[in-house]
Amino acid sequence: MLDKKYNAEEKEKKWLDYWKENKIYEFKRNGKEVYSIDTPPPTVNGKIHIGHIFSYTQTEMLARYKRLRGYNIFYPFGFDDNGLPSERLVEKEQGKRAHEIGREEFSKLCYETTDKYEDSFKELFSKMGVSTDWNIYYKTVSPSTIKISQTSFLDLKDKGFCYHKESPALWCNECLTSIAQAELETKKIKSTFNYINFKTVEDNEEFTIATTRPELLPAIVCVFVNPEDEKHRSLIGKTAHIPVIDVEVPILADEKVSIEKGTGVVMCCTFGDQTDIEWWKKYNLPLKYIFTDNGRIIDSIPKYGGLKIKEARKQIVEDLQAGGYLVKIEELEHEVQTHERCGKEVEYSVIKQWFIDIMNHKEDFIKIGNEIKWHPTYMHARYDEWVNNIAWDWCISRQRYFGVSFPVWYCKKCGEPIFANKEDLPVNPLVQLPKIDKCPKCGCKEFEPETDIMDTWATSSLTPLINMRYGEKENFEDILKPMSLRTNASEIIRTWDFYTIVKSFYHFGQRPWDNVMISGFVMANKGEKISKSKGNSKHEPMDLIKQYSADVIRYWAGTGRLGTDIVFSEETLLRGKKLINKIWNVSKFIEMHLSDYEDKEFNDLEYIDKWILGSFQKMEKQFIDYLDQYEVGLALNILEKFFWEFCDNYIEIVKHRLYRPEEFGSLPRYSGQKTVYILLYKLLQDFSIFFPFITEEIFQELYHNNKSIHITEIQLLNYNFDKEIELGNQMVEIISQARGAKTEANVTLKMPIKNLRLGVSKDLKEAINKSIKDFKATLFIENLDMEEIENSYEVYDIELNFEEGKE
């Protein structure tokens, strides 16, 4: 027997234990077609907020849907505990920094701290009813993952897609590491435009340069003007004298200089921005690198050496002012590139790093993007945009401590890189030595380990390979090439999706997955993204589960449209709560009437029963169409709508028949029993995608003790009840009008109708006659007059029996 009230907290715990014990979501090879899901390993950098719950739950619903359609679901979960985010977590939480306590100690702390968080993440996702198989779960810094990541590196190196080169790279002074283009975030900051006067050496011709970065004056290697610029053409070929610094540089012409911007004269430094790097390469300019790696001016610069960048800026501006070189200062707001992990402005650095070739294979990446089905389709454009605009090869070196090491040493004498053997992976070059005794190039017997580690994306881009246990004897390569589905939010299309495609192309020459499903973000308020820095995520997921239950939170997550941002709304939670309550109550009602029910062949369905079965069949077809398009929210929407109609219309009609067989006959009662038996089963199945807990409780209580609803299969109905749907709908409309009349008369719906006069089409008359007992009982009709009319129906008169109603 179902309880009078549904106790979500108790039941959700019960079913979590049951699913775990009975291995309901375990992946086993069983010959059935595999549906595999590549879900984002959440970054372990603090707390999971409601935004994570939103997008993961949408994915999860799809897994449940495919499971109900008979697929063998390969749905692993992972955690991204690799690299910089973990370091920052440890720094923040323990107040310890790697360079203070040493690399080994620090790494240990990273492992311990991320482990701790992962346990709580696991608990949270489990509680949300995520139907992942925790046996195939992975971490991005485990030995097996490191092995795959290092193997990938060696593969790419062998294939020539990976190179080691001294090259300008984006550099973060805060994190003390190089970073990749994809890790940039633009930020608006207030700054000043400084107009500085220069003179030519040859003839003291004056000209002005406007710059936001006067501290780069010592790094100027030349000055550019546009060759078409009438005003400044006379400068070309002359030599500019840099004030304060007292250095002379050539003045060159390049069409990339905008005549309108600033003063039309540009200083070129190594390096202020990307254009500087382009010019540096194009004109073979000298390198004047003036910053240290931790954001100070190098000591060899007189006067300014040792100052922090911002201090140097201030000092140089003061000196320019004192010398009378500063013409004016303009306030401006502009966007600068910052490091997404720490928010600090990035600089450029020139060191030897490992790069993965991107620029030579852009067309291949576009081609693979075309082979993948994007949901929603317009997200494909974002991918193309990114690939088309990318300007750098992918720098995968990070000068950090915690993460995947490069399996590389260098000859101490000639610098020749020595690579580990693949069968020896994983290796840590800091504590292990190469397995050769001398450099193959120069014979030197001493080696230095690569101290850099890899970009976290270099590893997380390998999730399909991690999932397929790439390179292992027992692997899933046969079923996961490609995987069926990748899901993530739109912000990481340019990183995770793109890099995964890059790696898949280089390793296998093919797409990593067939489908990509992109979810939206959760906004704290309209137009305001949830972010940790703003602290505007008011709701802790755990608290919400406690307050509302996981099923209810899932309802909220399930209402979001694919790719569309949603605002967190307690109102929606309330709506879900009501829906779940209604499912419980109607199940109780149905249970009541099934105590003597036996399932058997039956061909005498009542008209109204055909109507509701046909309506359900029609709805379910659309429901499945939506889910096949990955539109979880739209599917839930129509299911919910049908369900309320089922309760408010069908159940209200059939209840009389179920309660009073002596009046309606036992066969009509059986027809009703059969109908609710079938429909509740199917409704529970469909709802189980969204509400795995309550549907399991009802299913096992009413249908199959000790068999999980989540491993049943949806069997589509195959009735031909179009006529019944159409005419049944008309009947319901008439019922609604009659109820309206009672409500308007301020009387109870039980008030009898003395006489109901209708005009009805021939078909409808026939239909009403076939369900005359249901029809009359539902409205408490004493006398019914039907006049035949051409089409549809018309309600002529509703005469209420006030005398009877008073009793």
Added chain:
RNA sequence: GGUCGCUUAGCUCAGCUGGUAGAGCAUCUGCCUUACAAGCAGGAGGUCAUAGGUUCGAACCCUAUAGCGACCACCA
């Protein structure tokens, strides 16, 4: 500035391939009806951002404009 998306009832949103505007919440009016008052029945509330165009017919297709948002590019 570029790419993409959004703009529908007071609020949050749904409206699939064009055919007389929908739901929930809020509001108003009734109803304790043997599953459910966390309920039921009903009412009121919208020139579907704006302006053009295509069409017999446009919330939906096309063009332009405005506002909002995301991502990217702009550091002289």
